[in-house]
Amino acid sequence: MKQRALIILVAILGATCIVLGIFLLRGGKQPETADPTPEATATVTPTATPEAESSASTDSAVPYVSPIDFASLQKENPDIYAWLYIPGTEFDFPILQRAGDDDYYLTHDSDGNDNSMGAIFSESSYNDGKMDDPATVLYGHQMLAGTMFGKLQQVYSESNALTEHGDITVYLPEKELHYKVFAAVPYDNRHILYTYDFTSKRRYNAFLNSVFDVREIGAQHSTDVSVTPEDKLLILSTCLQGNSHRRFLVVAKCVDEVE
Known part of the structure; x- marks a missing residue:
């Protein structure tokens, strides 16, 4: 009996030594509990879930949708490539260009019908029909009834014209x-x-100088808008009232492009 008790005691002491050895090898640390103390709690900034990342990516990649229904317009007349809109005025027209016939829309309306009123147009010999050129010129008749560019000179000869009507928007499909x-000048x-070759800085500046040198009655210039040969110009051109051998120009630079 004493021998058996001695064997059991030795076994118990051996097991205790093993447990104690494991405890010491682990650095004497207690097992972690499910509720760590506040000092041990780390603050983690949550990251976007794949769904959120996908949504954000989709939102930033939403394609531009024009407010103008170009599909319907071009079905009626494929020469319509853009739309001119000047807030606060009656200027709200399609822009056309006839490949190989720069004079076509002098005598045809935007539907392609014979009409002395014509349409607002650019020339395919000089402009690409994408508004990407250094300078794009849009032509329109100075109609006595006020249609087309009939009121262009009247509107832009006012002293506050560049403040009241200084913003122009051109819509394209994309x-x-x-x-x-x-500037707005006779x-x-x-x-x-x-x-003027607008790809040449010298000729570009020569045009600007010719515009800013105009000091006639009705000429308007802005000192708040700086222009360089890197800017893309839009020039609206029509006959000068009372003198069809001269022109009235409204000259603007592109300040923003939304795609």
Whole structure:
């Protein structure tokens, strides 16, 4: 009996030594509990879930949708490539361009019908029909009834014109362009895009100087808008009231492009 008790005692002491050895090898730390103390709690900034990341990515990649229904317009007349809108005025027209016939819309309306009123148009010989050129010129008749560009000179000859009507928007199927008007002046009848090579900084600046040099009654200039040869210009051109051998120009630079 004594021998058996001695064997059991030795076994118990051996097991105790083993447990104590494991405890010491682990650095004497107690097992972690499910409720750590506040000092041991770390603050973690949550990251976006895949669903949230996908949503954010989708939102930033939403394609531009034009407020103009170009699909319907171009079904009626494929020459319509853009739309001109000047807030606070009656200028709200389609812009057209006829490949190979720059004079077509002098005598045809936006539906392609014979009409002395014509349409607002650019020339395919000088402009690409995408508003990407250094300068784009849009032409329109100065109609006595006030249609087309009939009121262009009247509106932009007012002393507050560049403040009240200084913003111009051009819509295209895939983007919209925002322009700021910096000059509105009586001008001679030279063909601007033939006379000035706007890819040349020297010729570009020569055009700007010719505009800012105009000091006639009704000429308006803005000192708040800086213009450089890197800017894309929009030029609205129509006949000068009382002198069809001269032009009236509204000149603006692109300040924003929304795609």
